[in-house]
Amino acid sequence: MAVGPITNDAGCRMEARAMVQRRPGEALSLEYMPPGVPSAGEVLIRIEACGVCRTDLHVVDDELPGIVTPIVPGHEIVGRVESVGGGVEWPTAGSRVGVPWLGSTCQVCGYCRSGRENLCDAAEFTGYTRPGGFATHVVARAAYCIALPTHREAVALAPLLCAGLIGWRALRRAGDARRLGLYGFGASAHIVAQVAIAQGREVLAFTRDGDAAGQEFARSLGVGWAGSSLDDPPVPLDAAIVFAPDGSLVPRALRQLAKGGTVVCAGIHMSTIPAFDYRWLWEERSIASIANLTRDDARTFFASDESAGVVTTTRAYPLERANEALDDLRHGRIRGAAVLVP
Numbered sequence: 212m213a214v215g216p217i218t219n220d221a222g223c224r225m226e227a228r229a230m231v232q233r234r235p236g237e238a239l240s241l242e243y244m245p246p247g248v249p250s251a252g253e254v255l256i257r258i259e260a261c262g263v264c265r266t267d268l269h270v271v272d273d274e275l276p277g278i279v280t281p282i283v284p285g286h287e288i289v290g291r292v293e294s295v296g297g298g299v300e301w302p303t304a305g306s307r308v309g310v311p312w313l314g315s316t317c318q319v320c321g322y323c324r325s326g327r328e329n330l331c332d333a334a335e336f337t338g339y340t341r342p343g344g345f346a347t348h349v350v351a352r353a354a355y356c357i358a359l360p361t362h363r364e365a366v367a368l369a370p371l372l373c374a375g376l377i378g379w380r381a382l383r384r385a386g387d388a389r390r391l392g393l394y395g396f397g398a399s400a401h402i403v404a405q406v407a408i409a410q411g412r413e414v415l416a417f418t419r420d421g422d423a424a425g426q427e428f429a430r431s432l433g434v435g436w437a438g439s440s441l442d443d444p445p446v447p448l449d450a451a452i453v454f455a456p457d458g459s460l461v462p463r464a465l466r467q468l469a470k471g472g473t474v475v476c477a478g479i480h481m482s483t484i485p486a487f488d489y490r491w492l493w494e495e496r497s498i499a500s501i502a503n504l505t506r507d508d509a510r511t512f513f514a515s516d517e518s519a520g521v522v523t524t525t526r527a528y529p530l531e532r533a534n535e536a537l538d539d540l541r542h543g544r545i546r547g548a549a550v551l552v553p
């Protein structure tokens with residue numbers, strides 16, 4: 212672990228810390244630096260907590276295109292604005308904000324102009340193409356910050372910034388499905404299950420084969436049926452959301468759908484989907500993916516009663532132990548969500 216000086220040779224205060232990946236595939240290391248300076252349209256945020264998402268694993272494991280090191284991962288940021296750049300009306304200094312995966316969009320491409328900024332041709336993403344939240348400070352685009360409640364604990368809120376928002380978008384994509392299957396019961400599913408149950412849906416959870424504790428965890432959140440992803444559920448599903456990055460789950464979930472049902476793939480990366488018979492897709496079943504999020508997803512989610520009622524299960528780690536948190540996530544040792552606290 213690198214320990215830097217409090218001031219550098221130029222006498223500049225190195226009071227910010229970050230967990231940085233210097234080269235692709237390497238472990239993160241602690242570095243000291245001056246806090247960033249917000250440019251026009253940006254804010255400097257002092258981070259209270261940052262969740263650890265499966266996408267961070269795909270970043271540090273070099274599984275996504277276009278990664279440029281050095282990189283600071285993390286896109287489930289909860290913090291307070293410390294200073295603002297030119298032209299920023301909101302948030303103001305002291306505001307409690309969240310910084311999600313969608314870090315910036317162009318607002319002029321066809322996608323941006325048709326309400327689909329999540330697909331923007333020139334989008335930037337927090338902790339991927341913009342600085343991330345495995346740090347004490349981050350500079351973010353003001354217009355992409357999310358207003359957060361001030362009374363909720365930062366650690367409890369952090370997983371809502373991606374696991375919650377991506378889950379919310381996936382749930383919207385599932386339409387009015389009454390019986391909903393969740394494949395992979397990690398950070399996102401444990402939030403979506405609570406939201407879907409609050410909406411009056413019936414939720415069925417599919418875990419890794421033999422993960423009795425994971426199934427028990429799902430039941431403790433009000434899930435009606437929990438079993439192995441190899442099992443047939445007692446009833447057909449109107450929709451299934453696949454959170455696990457395992458392509459073999461897609462045809463498996465498809466086979467459990469009622470006519471007209473949809474499998475929604477919610478991850479950014481997945482192993483190859485095996486071939487399957489057309490009859491499993493026949494009768495107007497469909498397979499969809501969701502990508503990123505829009506600011507409208509964030510607004511509607513945080514304004515909803517369902518999000519206010521979500522109780523997240525978290526394991527907090529000091530910032531310096533980010534590698535351990537990533538490793539625990541990689542090996543399925545986290546119940547709920549891992550969160551880093553600087």
Ligand SMILES: [Zn+2]
Pocket residue numbers: 316317318319320321322323324328330331332333334
């Ligand atoms: Zn755009």
Ligand SMILES: [Zn+2]
Pocket residue numbers: 264265266267286312373374
């Ligand atoms: Zn994420």
